[in-house]
Amino acid sequence: MSAALLPLVQLDIRSRRGGTCESEDGFCPDWIVDNLDRYVSPLLEHVVLTMVSVGIGFAIAFAVALLAHRREWVSAPVGALTSVLFTIPSVAAFLLLVPLTGLGPLTAIVALVGYTQVFLFRNMVNGLSNVGEETKDAARGMGLTERQLLWRVELPLAVPEILAGLRIATVTTVNLATLAFFAGAGGLGAQIYTDITFRSNVVVAGGLAILLAALFDLLILGGQRLATPWRRAAAA
Amino acid sequence: MADQHRQAAVVEFDHVTKRYDAPTGRDKGKPTPGAVNDLSMKVPAGKICILVGPSGCGKTTTMKMINRIIEPTSGTIRLQGEDVTGSPPDELRRRIGYVIQQVGLFPHLTIADNVATVPRLLRWDGSRTRARVDEMLDLVGMDPSIYRGRYPKELSGGQRQRVGVARALAADPPVMLMDEPFGAVDPIAREKLQNEFLRLQEDIGKTIVFVTHDIDEAIKMGDRIAVLRTGGKLAQYASPAELLMYPADEFVEDFVGADRALKRLALQRVRDIDLWTAATVRSGEPVAEARRKIAEADIDIPLVVDDHGRPQGWLSERGLAGERVRPELRSRAEPLVELDDVLRDALADLIESEVHYSPVVDPDGCLAGVLSLEVISQSLHVPPERARTSTELVEPAGDDAVSAEIEPA
Numbered sequence: 246m247s248a249a250l251l252p253l254v255q256l257d258i259r260s261r262r263g264g265t266c267e268s269e270d271g272f273c274p275d276w277i278v279d280n281l282d283r284y285v286s287p288l289l290e291h292v293v294l295t296m297v298s299v300g301i302g303f304a305i306a307f308a309v310a311l312l313a314h315r316r317e318w319v320s321a322p323v324g325a326l327t328s329v330l331f332t333i334p335s336v337a338a339f340l341l342l343v344p345l346t347g348l349g350p351l352t353a354i355v356a357l358v359g360y361t362q363v364f365l366f367r368n369m370v371n372g373l374s375n376v377g378e379e380t381k382d383a384a385r386g387m388g389l390t391e392r393q394l395l396w397r398v399e400l401p402l403a404v405p406e407i408l409a410g411l412r413i414a415t416v417t418t419v420n421l422a423t424l425a426f427f428a429g430a431g432g433l434g435a436q437i438y439t440d441i442t443f444r445s446n447v448v449v450a451g452g453l454a455i456l457l458a459a460l461f462d463l464l465i466l467g468g469q470r471l472a473t474p475w476r477r478a479a480a481a
Numbered sequence: 482m483a484d485q486h487r488q489a490a491v492v493e494f495d496h497v498t499k500r501y502d503a504p505t506g507r508d509k510g511k512p513t514p515g516a517v518n519d520l521s522m523k524v525p526a527g528k529i530c531i532l533v534g535p536s537g538c539g540k541t542t543t544m545k546m547i548n549r550i551i552e553p554t555s556g557t558i559r560l561q562g563e564d565v566t567g568s569p570p571d572e573l574r575r576r577i578g579y580v581i582q583q584v585g586l587f588p589h590l591t592i593a594d595n596v597a598t599v600p601r602l603l604r605w606d607g608s609r610t611r612a613r614v615d616e617m618l619d620l621v622g623m624d625p626s627i628y629r630g631r632y633p634k635e636l637s638g639g640q641r642q643r644v645g646v647a648r649a650l651a652a653d654p655p656v657m658l659m660d661e662p663f664g665a666v667d668p669i670a671r672e673k674l675q676n677e678f679l680r681l682q683e684d685i686g687k688t689i690v691f692v693t694h695d696i697d698e699a700i701k702m703g704d705r706i707a708v709l710r711t712g713g714k715l716a717q718y719a720s721p722a723e724l725l726m727y728p729a730d731e732f733v734e735d736f737v738g739a740d741r742a743l744k745r746l747a748l749q750r751v752r753d754i755d756l757w758t759a760a761t762v763r764s765g766e767p768v769a770e771a772r773r774k775i776a777e778a779d780i781d782i783p784l785v786v787d788d789h790g791r792p793q794g795w796l797s798e799r800g801l802a803g804e805r806v807r808p809e810l811r812s813r814a815e816p817l818v819e820l821d822d823v824l825r826d827a828l829a830d831l832i833e834s835e836v837h838y839s840p841v842v843d844p845d846g847c848l849a850g851v852l853s854l855e856v857i858s859q860s861l862h863v864p865p866e867r868a869r870t871s872t873e874l875v876e877p878a879g880d881d882a883v884s885a886e887i888e889p890a
């Protein structure tokens with residue numbers, strides 16, 4: 246990969262005067278405190294990239310999973326397709342999409358959406374198909390329509406698996422979005438690349454990406470616990 | 482239960498057939514499992530009708546055609562005179578209670594929400610639904626204040642089955658379908674649930690179509706039993722006693738078992754048969770008086786009773802030696818049989834205690850008579866055999882066409 250292809254050039258974000266922590270590429274708490282504001286907008290870009298990609302990915306996966314739930318034969322080929330998508334190296338995907346969708350967030354989002362599908366679609370399909378036959382039999386026998394069965398029984402029971410898929414998809418997207426700068430979409434990855442030899446910069450930008458992933462993960466986990474009180478009930 | 486309506490409907494099968502694709506290959510020519518062949522029968526309102534037969538005989542198919550989970554190939558099923566295909570399946574099913582072996586409670590809903598399922602589908606208002614949920618939980622013996630907010634997995638198998646029954650009854654359907662409802666619990670819990678359900682049915686008086694493969698359960702629970710044979714043909718439709726006394730053919734005879742005479746013991750209670758009388762004597766009463774009573778009784782050994790008439794024991798000859806009866810017992814009054822015991826249990830008591838007869842007491846503990854092995858064996862005597870065609874099919878139209886009893890209790 247030649248540097249000429251990269252969308253961003255290296256910037257000076259520090260003084261290069263000799264003998265200081267900064268000029269030695271070190272980990273400099275003072276510099277970090279003074280320069281934290283540099284990271285705000287890359288962080289926000291990262292958050293937006295992640296949320297938009299996962300949001301769109303969720304909507305697509307949900308629609309296709311519902312289709313696959315009704316029409317069994319859809320499930321296997323779509324599942325295989327999501328796996329194939331996931332095997333495309335991410336940097337290659339970003340770069341290959343640039344001629345189609347241009348430099349910028351759109352390209353990054355298209356690729357990131359593609360990577361979420363393997364987790365979201367599969368977990369949705371599994372979650373829906375794991376609902377017990379006896380539960381569905383009882384529901385139909387009591388007069389729930391197919392639509393009521395889906396929204397009142399099958400989807401609520403699939404929530405744990407759907408949200409487990411969402412957690413993996415989100416964490417993976419935070420991670421992959423650090424490469425979105427190859428598509429010119431900014432984010433924390435772009436910030437890392439502005440001065441990749443400077444340890445303070447790499448630690449702060451990388452650390453923020455890790456924290457962001459952990460935060461999303463905890464939020465979804467918390468949401469799942471609130472949404473599924475029945476899973477915590479103690480067995481008789 | 483004050484506002485419990487006794488609402489029930491007649492269920493009629495009119496030449497109902499369900500065909501599945503015929504087996505091919507190795508199984509070619511064998512009957513298709515689950516098929517039903519030209520079934521006609523009528524379940525009277527408020528009765529428990531058991532569908533019983535070997536696996537693949539079509540008993541579950543028959544039941545599931547009532548609420549249109551399975552649609553018949555031909556024929557008509559009527560609920561209180563109305564063709565079930567006349568309304569959309571979802572609406573029909575909300576009027577039919579449904580209980581299955583694995584219960585199928587919704588794991589993500591509390592017990593209250595589970596029981597409220599059909600009332601909510603019918604858009605009852607919140608307070609009516611809540612009151613109904615509590616009433617139903619009470620009805621099946623589960624304290625609403627304890628169980629209302631619990632989740633199914635916090636309950637034992639027997640408790641889940643009770644909730645399943647409460648859920649099926651919540652919208653007061655005139656008909657209940659039960660598919661091996663007690664099949665998944667252990668034998669002790671099953672016995673208990675069966676007894677509870679029979680007591681419950683005395684209150685609610687629903688028309689119940691009940692599927693089982695267990696002939697003993699069928700005999701215990703059923704008012705009427707439909708025996709289906711492989712291929713989905715009705716072999717016999719009769720009351721339990723009739724089925725045991727007059728099996729229609731060899732298939733039914735085999736299916737009810739070689740011990741069918743013994744099974745009839747489970748159908749009769751001690752109060753249903755003519756007991757022997759015994760002389761009752763009290764300590765201190767004149768011996769002459771006692772001897773007079775003994776002469777009149779069916780059995781020549783007198784029973785000593787206390788002031789309340791409760792049997793104490795069998796008097797020995799020495800007790801009659803003087804002027805007045807002295808309480809000298811040859812043996813204690815054991816075992817004590819109760820009027821409500823089924824004959825099978827009473828006979829077991831006699832055999833276990835190695836006696837030929839024993840006193841029977843009423844619910845207050847007072848002597849009601851004497852049960853003996855001879856009395857039991859007489860009760861099993863089958864009247865002269867009738868023709869083997871006791872299967873009752875659809876009766877001519879016109880009789881009890883209106884048999885829904887809707888009366889405020």
